[in-house]
Amino acid sequence: xxxxxxxxxxxxxxxxxxxxxxxxxxxxxxxxxxxxxxxxxxxxxxxxxxxxxxxxxxxxxxxxxxxxxxxxxxxxxxxxxxxxxxxxxxxxxxxxxxxxxxxxxxxxxxxxxxxxxxxxxxxxxxxxxxxxxxxxxxxxxxxxxxxxxxxxxxxxxxxxxxxxxxxxxxxxxxxxxxxxxxxxxxxxxxxxxxxxxxxxxxxxxxxxxxxxxxxxxxxxxxxxxxxxxxxxxxxxxxxxxxxxxxxxxxxxxxxxxxxxxxxxxxxxxxxxxxxxxxxxxxxxxxxxxxxxxxxxxxxxxxxxxxxxxxxxxxxxxxxxxxxxxxxxxxxxxxxxxxxxxxxxxxxxxxxxxxxxxxxxxxxxxxxxxxxxxxxxxxxxxxxxxxxxxxxxxxxxxxxxxxxxxxxxxxxxxxxxxxxxxxxxxxxxxxxxxxxxxxxxxxxxxxxxxxxxxxxxxxxxxxxxxxxxxxxxxxxxxxxxxxxxxxxxxxxxxxxxxxxxxxxxxxxxxxxxxxxxxxxxxxxxxxxxxxxxxxxxxxxxxxxxxxxxxxxxxxxxxxxxxxxxxxxxxxxxxxxxxxxxxxxxxxxxxxxxxxxxxxxxxxxxxxxxxxxxxxxxxxxxxxxxxxxxxxxxxxxxxxxxxxxxxxxxxxxxxxxxxxxxxxxxxxxxxxxxxxxxxxxxxxxxxxxxxxxxxxxxxxxxxxxxxxxxxxxxxxxxxxxxxxxxxxxxxxxxxxxxxxxxxxxxxxxxxxxxxxxxxxxxxxxxxxxxxxxxxxxxxxxxxxxxxxxxxxxxxxxxxxxxxxxxxxxxxxxxxxxxxxxxxxxxxxxxxxxxxxxxxxxxxxxxxxx
RNA sequence: GCCGGGGUGGCGAAAUUGGCAGACGCGCCAGACUUAGGAUCUGGUUCCGAAAGGAGUGCAGGUUCAAGUCCUGUCCCCGGCACCA
Numbered sequence: 001x002x003x004x005x006x007x008x009x010x011x012x013x014x015x016x017x018x019x020x021x022x023x024x025x026x027x028x029x030x031x032x033x034x035x036x037x038x039x040x041x042x043x044x045x046x047x048x049x050x051x052x053x054x055x056x057x058x059x060x061x062x063x064x065x066x067x068x069x070x071x072x073x074x075x076x077x078x079x080x081x082x083x084x085x086x087x088x089x090x091x092x093x094x095x096x097x098x099x100x101x102x103x104x105x106x107x108x109x110x111x112x113x114x115x116x117x118x119x120x121x122x123x124x125x126x127x128x129x130x131x132x133x134x135x136x137x138x139x140x141x142x143x144x145x146x147x148x149x150x151x152x153x154x155x156x157x158x159x160x161x162x163x164x165x166x167x168x169x170x171x172x173x174x175x176x177x178x179x180x181x182x183x184x185x186x187x188x189x190x191x192x193x194x195x196x197x198x199x200x201x202x203x204x205x206x207x208x209x210x211x212x213x214x215x216x217x218x219x220x221x222x223x224x225x226x227x228x229x230x231x232x233x234x235x236x237x238x239x240x241x242x243x244x245x246x247x248x249x250x251x252x253x254x255x256x257x258x259x260x261x262x263x264x265x266x267x268x269x270x271x272x273x274x275x276x277x278x279x280x281x282x283x284x285x286x287x288x289x290x291x292x293x294x295x296x297x298x299x300x301x302x303x304x305x306x307x308x309x310x311x312x313x314x315x316x317x318x319x320x321x322x323x324x325x326x327x328x329x330x331x332x333x334x335x336x337x338x339x340x341x342x343x344x345x346x347x348x349x350x351x352x353x354x355x356x357x358x359x360x361x362x363x364x365x366x367x368x369x370x371x372x373x374x375x376x377x378x379x380x381x382x383x384x385x386x387x388x389x390x391x392x393x394x395x396x397x398x399x400x401x402x403x404x405x406x407x408x409x410x411x412x413x414x415x416x417x418x419x420x421x422x423x424x425x426x427x428x429x430x431x432x433x434x435x436x437x438x439x440x441x442x443x444x445x446x447x448x449x450x451x452x453x454x455x456x457x458x459x460x461x462x463x464x465x466x467x468x469x470x471x472x473x474x475x476x477x478x479x480x481x482x483x484x485x486x487x488x489x490x491x492x493x494x495x496x497x498x499x500x501x502x503x504x505x506x507x508x509x510x511x512x513x514x515x516x517x518x519x520x521x522x523x524x525x526x527x528x529x530x531x532x533x534x535x536x537x538x539x540x541x542x543x544x545x546x547x548x549x550x551x552x553x554x555x556x557x558x559x560x561x562x563x564x565x566x567x568x569x570x571x572x573x574x575x576x577x578x579x580x581x582x583x584x585x586x587x588x589x590x591x592x593x594x595x596x597x598x599x600x601x602x603x604x605x606x607x608x609x610x611x612x613x614x615x616x617x618x619x620x621x622x623x624x625x626x627x628x629x630x631x632x633x634x635x636x637x638x639x640x641x642x643x644x645x646x647x648x649x650x651x652x653x654x655x656x657x658x659x660x661x662x663x664x665x666x667x668x669x670x671x672x673x674x675x676x677x678x679x680x681x682x683x684x685x686x687x688x689x690x691x692x693x694x695x696x697x698x699x700x701x702x703x704x705x706x707x708x709x710x711x712x713x714x715x716x717x718x719x720x721x722x723x724x725x726x727x728x729x730x731x732x733x734x735x736x737x738x739x740x741x742x743x744x745x746x747x748x749x750x751x752x753x754x755x756x757x758x759x760x761x762x763x764x765x766x767x768x769x770x771x772x773x774x775x776x777x778x779x780x781x782x783x784x785x786x787x788x789x790x791x792x793x794x795x796x797x798x799x800x801x802x803x804x805x806x807x808x809x810x811x812x813x814x815x816x817x818x819x820x821x822x823x824x825x826x827x828x829x830x831x832x833x834x835x836x837x838x839x840x841x842x843x844x845x846x847x
Numbered sequence: 848g849c850c851g852g853g854g855u856g857g858c859g860a861a862a863u864u865g866g867c868a869g870a871c872g873c874g875c876c877a878g879a880c881u882u883a884g885g886a887u888c889u890g891g892u893u894c895c896g897a898a899a900g901g902a903g904u905g906c907a908g909g910u911u912c913a914a915g916u917c918c919u920g921u922c923c924c925c926g927g928c929a930c931c932a
Contacts (some may be wrong), residue, residue, distance in 0.1 A: 010886075182869055211930095250851050250927090257850070260931065282932060295932090339929085376931085380848095448931050564926075601926095637874070642861060644853090646926070652859065655872045665887085713861070716871035723871095727888085790867040795913050797867055829931045835912045841866050845912050 010661035011668070012676065014629030016753040021129055024753075029375055029770060034536065035547045038420030044090055047084040048552050049076045049717035050593075051532055052562030053091045053138075055523075056827040058119035061124040062610060063618045063636070063648060068561040068599040070633045071711065073130045073643050075559060077745035078706050079280040080131075081774040087552050089534040091138035092118050095146075096523045097198070098216050101784040103491040108459040110491070114141055128629045129748050131770075135632040136537045141460075145533060147593055148543035152577065154475050155584055156185040157466075160434060161233035166238035168233075168583035170518055184230045184580060185454065187473060191365065191451055193232045196632040199493020200457040201226060203522060204450055205575060206569075212354070221299075221323070224497055227464065227519060231576045235259050238575060246595040250644070251567050259567040261449025265432045267373065267441040269294065271306055272345040272354050278302060281368030281446050282675025285435065286427035289416040291373035292386070294346045294357040295339065295366040298322045306837040308343025313783045314341055315359060316501065322361050335384045337362055338515055349440045350417075360385060366450055381405050397424065405820055434457075452573065454522060457499035459491045461520030469514040470775045476510075485520070527570050528577040531557055531592060554714065556594035564598045571596070581799050597709065602639070609647075618648050632746035637711035637746065656715070660750055662722050665745065667754045678761055692781050695738050699777035702742045711746070733762055744769040791816045792843040793825040801842065809836040816842040 001787040024030060033040040054065060075478045076088035089525045092114075099117070118139065122640035125132070138145055157263070159168045160182035171179050180186060192201040197217035201224060206213045213368050231238075239259055239488035242252050271277070272788065280294070296303055298319045307315045318340045334516040339360025346357050362381055363372050376386035377395040383406035386393050395403070397411045410424035418434065435441030455464070463483045465476045476483065486507035491500055501518040503509065533589045536548035562570075571593070580593040603609060604616025611617065623632045634656040638647045669679045698721040705714035718739065725735055736758065746750040751769045759765030787805050789812075803812060816822060822844055829846040836842050 248851095253851065254927065259926065262931075264932085280932080284932080362930045362932095364931065372932045379932065381932075384930095446931080567927080638859085638893050644860095646859070649859065650874070651873050655859095659872080659886095711869080712859090716861075719871055788867095792867085792913080800867085826930060835866095838867060841913085843866085 001144045008121050010658070011664035011750070012245070013660075013749065017129065017629050017749040018127075020749045020752045021126060024129075024131070024770075025126075025134075028135070029768070030088070030133050031135050032085060032133050033188040035551045039424070041587075042832075044083055044085045045081040046087065046530075046551055047076075047559075048087040048557045049079070049559045050088075050534075050557045050561070051090065052560070053093050053527070053530060054121060055093045055096055055098075058102070058113070058117055059119055059612075060117075061620050063620050063623070063632075064563075064602045064610070064622055066632065067129055067602055067636050068563070069125070069128070069130055069542060070636045071597075071599065071709065072559065072561050073633075074637070074706060074711060075709075076131055076148060077748065077770065078774065080770070081741070081744070083773070087136075087534065088133060089136040089537075090130070090132040090134070091126065091136075091140070091530055091534065092121070092137050092140065093523065093527050094118060094141040095461045095526055096743050097458070097460075100458060101490055103209075103460070109487075111141065111559045115524065125244070127624055128620070128632060131748070136534050136539055138533050140528055140530065142167075143244070143482040144540075146462045146526065148533065149462050149521070150481050150483055151478065151528070151543060151805040152529060152581070152755070153185060153462075153521070153525070154465055154478065155586075156229060156577075156580060157183055157475055159184045159580065160582060163233075166237070166830075168580050170584075173228075182230075184232065186228055187225060188228050188451075189223055189225050190228070190453070191221045191223045192226055193218045193219045194224065194497070196495075196706075199495055199497075201453060201455070201497075203453045203524075203545065204846055205639060206522075226453055229452040229454045229518075231452045231573075232447060232449055234579055235261065235449050236445075236574050238572065239581060241579075241590055244574075245591060245593070248596065248598060251564065251571070251596065251598065252287075254567040254571055255635050258449065258572065261445060262590070263443075264428075264447050264845065265367070265435060265441050266444040267349060267435060269346045269349060270282050271357070274306070276302070276305055276401075277369050278346075279441075280371050280373045281444060282373055282375075284375065284424075284428070285431040285441070286413055286416070286419060286422075286424055286758070287375040287378050288350065288373070289419070290377050290394045291348065291355065291394040292376060292377040293355050293374045294393050295355060295363045295372050295374050295382075295385070296359045297363040298340070298359045298361055298368040298371045299365045300359075302371070303359055304343065307344050311341060311343035315342060318359065329479075329661075337381070339385065339389070341389075349435075351430060355665060356391070367448065368446055375594070376407055377406065380408055382406075436710070452576075454525075455519035456522050457493060457497060458520050459485060459488060459500040461485075461522065462525055463520055465515040466517040467514045468517065473517070476765040493512050524570060524573050525761065528574045529581070531560075531574075532581075532587065544587070553587060553589055553592075556591050558594055560593040561599060562675065563601070567598075597643060600640075600644040600646060603645065605648050605650065607647045623653060627653055627657045627747070630660055630750045634660065634715060634746055634798050638715045638793055639714055642711065659719055659722065660747060661714075662726055663739065663747075664750065664754070665723060666731060667758060678757060679731060682733055682758075682762070683730045683731065684734075685730055685732045686760065687732050687734060691724065691732065691735060692722055693784075696777040696781040697737055697740065698742060698778075699775050700779075700782065703774070703777070706745070715746065718746075733758070733764065737764055739773060740769055741772050741775055744772070786829050787839055788837065790841050791819060791822060792841065794845060794847075795823060795843060798822060798825050803839075805839050809838050810835050812842060816844065 021430050048075040051069050051072050076086050080086045092113045092643055094578055097772050099113045102108060102113050103110045146200060158171055160171050160174050161184060162169045168184060171183060192202050193207045195212045195217050198212055200220060202212055205750055210219055211217060212219055239261055240254055242255060245345040262283050264277045264281060265285040266281055268277060269281050290567060299556060339358050342357045342359060344357045348355055376382040376393045378397055396414060396416045397407060398414045399411060400407050412421045413419035413427040419430060422430060432443050463485055465481060465483050466473050468477055486504035488500060488502060492504060493500060499518045508518060510516050534543045535552040537546045537700055539545050574592055582586045582590050607615055608616060610624035620632055631653060634651045638656050668676045671677050698717050701717040702714045725731055739752045740755050755765050779832045785805055786802055788802050790799050791801050792798045799819045801815055813836050826844060826846040831846045
């Protein structure tokens with residue numbers, strides 16, 4: 001019916017927000033020139049602020065995405081205002097399973113789905129007003145991009161890790177006879193994580209509790225021929241070079257534990273009555289005299305050779321039972337130890353006593369040698385196993401309180417001949433030296449980290465630039481890149497482990513005698529180097545040009561924000577690739593990401609993790625529609641500390657929305673017709689002392705808080721600022737100028753709009769706010785000459801004292817003791833002591 | 848089990864080096880303006896108590912003139928790893 005029934009917004013964000021977004025786009029406001037370009041200013045320092053680029057899913061953005069993105073955007077805008085050349089790009093990690101599975105269901109080519117999703121994501125991000133330099137947008141599925149992903153793979157293929165120099169080098173420097181045994185990218189027949197449901201193998205990092213990280217399908221162990229990347233040769237450097245980085249300690253530790261370095265010794269054993277030998281890895285060589293049996297992983301190749309005729313059947317049965325189990329089953333059964341005797345004995349290297357050799361699934365194939373010496377007296381797992389199968393237990397470290405309990409602690413060696421009486425650390429060292437002298441063993445460092453399983457049986461990924469001929473692999477020429485996936489009608493997995501690309505028979509046929517590799521790279525490949533491509537996205541000659549790399553990557557990415565879920569995946573892989581590129585001379589830093597921050601997860605309004613099934617997902621589009629992009633940005637930052645997990649609250653959004661409305665009404669008012677016009681209270685007047693103090697205190701607080709990433713308290717400081725001026729009769733323009741600049745990185749649309757409107761009538765508002773210089777505060781304006789300090793009696797505040805800030809202690813004490821309240825509370829007591837912290841507090845101690 | 852993070856009002860949270868616990872926001876209460884208010888403005892709001900006063904940062908101790916902050920022990924929540932010899 002009438003106008004009054006229409007929704008009236010407290011300020012017209014719906015009109016000016018899209019207008020400013022268009023303005024920034026048309027004026028290329030946030031495009032950053034590269035070194036060498038005419039409008040590049042080499043005098044400015046650089047700042048590279050990076051978001052973990054998203055996978056453009058069909059669901060669109062959820063409110064978790066803009067959390068980190070808003071934080072980096074505030075930093076980017078703030079750094080620009082402080083005179084930095086800021087690199088702030090965005091792109092798409094667009095290869096991946098969902099698009100492929102959608103293709104399987106609908107026949108729709110993944111490229112079509114991907115393009116649609118990218119358009120959607122980009123539109124959503126632009127509607128939030130992020131200051132990305134969109135001219136640098138990258139997409140991992142773009143042939144112009146994955147050409148270089150494939151190129152980098154070829155560098156890995158053509159490189160080996162030289163232990164003598166502790167770095168990667170061209171394979172041409174390798175002097176051994178089998179170059180394929182040292183390449184950083186190699187083929188191996190390995191037990192892999194095969195996921196029948198997905199029809200593909202997965203990396204260890206993609207398997208969670210025996211199920212696929214994507215989809216949650218069961219994963220089983222199966223030996224298959226796969227491409228591997230030799231990340232293990234970088235284990236040491238991945239740990240050492242992590243140390244100086246400005247990363248959360250928790251993430252560093254997560255990576256360190258994942259790499260899992262342990263120091264110990266390799267000890268050689270002989271199989272009794274046989275020429276067979278094997279080695280075990282132990283971190284407790286000092287307990288060698290306590291080794292009472294040997295355990296071999298069931299899958300180990302030595303098992304056939306050592307199993308006696310009598311034990312053949314039980315061993316076969318056991319191995320069969322283990323092979324049929326998924327990792328999940330194995331984990332669930334972990335509580336109960338199982339295993340069988342092989343019938344063979346090993347000879348103890350020192351005592352030369354025979355000790356039985358068992359197989360058991362508590363020993364893992366992939367770690368150490370896959371064989372252990374069991375010391376049940378001093379290892380919980382061995383203890384359990386020995387108890388269950390009545391194997392002998394020999395204590396060699398003491399003091400032992402009870403023979404009925406495993407003693408896994410350090411202590412003093414006993415029953416160990418030349419080690420007796422030595423504390424564990426010394427015993428370890430002495431044993432290692434002894435073993436080395438006798439040629440029975442040697443000091444060894446072992447890592448939990450395994451080589452990276454790098455091939456997938458999928459369609460929607462980068463094809464390997466490799467061809468096979470006579471059972472041998474070789475790289476294709478660089479000039480043949482990019483190698484694009486062939487068109488297919490059927491994207492389904494073949495179910496046999498043969499990748500879908502195998503269906504493209506013409507594409508596979510490389511020559512009369514050669515065929516193409518049909519595996520594709522995992523999704524992680526593209527994200528291993530995208531931060532480099534942003535520096536020089538249009539370069540057709542190389543993956544990154546020298547000058548761009550040297551300028552933008554100097555000291556690494558300055559600030560990188562993303563979720564913890566990538567702690568051991570993307571962040572480890574990218575560091576590995578970066579180190580290879582560094583060793584080969586293509587980049588100039590050892591590490592890619594100097595400073596890393598993890599944003600905390602945003603929970604639903606019910607305090608639970610957001611999920612479709614719970615129905616508690618908050619859609620940013622709806623927030624923008626109802627409250628505007630600035631409100632969304634501001635709320636995301638006002639919720640609490642960036643790194644903390646925190647629940648979404650709709651009334652919280654309204655709170656910051658009201659704050660923005662107050663800022664709007666500081667400058668604007670409605671006329672008779674209900675149109676917004678400049679407020680009649682605005683005047684070019686001097687600030688009062690009190691106002692000037694508020695302005696400068698806010699500049700200080702907001703500046704320091706932005707640098708400390710304490711955006712929530714920066715916003716509260718601006719709320720205090722706004723409250724201070726809301727009630728005033730006259731509004732000094734200088735205060736408004738200051739507020740708009742401070743608020744701009746947080747609420748760019750509102751501040752630009754007010755700046756422009758004020759500029760039409762008043763001076764001092766030239767250009768856009770984004771172009772303004774960040775203000776400095778003057779400490780002189782912050783000093784108070786009078787302060788109110790609490791006066792305590794026995795630690796309880798009883799009164800207050802208004803004194804000159806620098807009043808000497810003795811005079812402060814005198815004034816405090818003269819207070820009636822102090823007298824009242826010390827009456828009948830003796831004053832023992834008066835603590836005076838000048839300008840801060842007085843505490844009278846009496847009893 | 849091991850490693851990491853965290854427990855502060857009704858709620859999200861603040862609190863340099865130990866120095867007035869609860870800034871700011873939400874919610875709630877009251878008032879003003881108003882035909883109206885789920886708009887706006889003003890004031891109040893940790894708890895108990897009419898007040899004086901007392902209690903209070905997961906719990907129990909300790910150090911100190913003074914502890915959310917430091918120390919010892921303990922409980923709970925969240926995240927990661929999980930037979931790595």
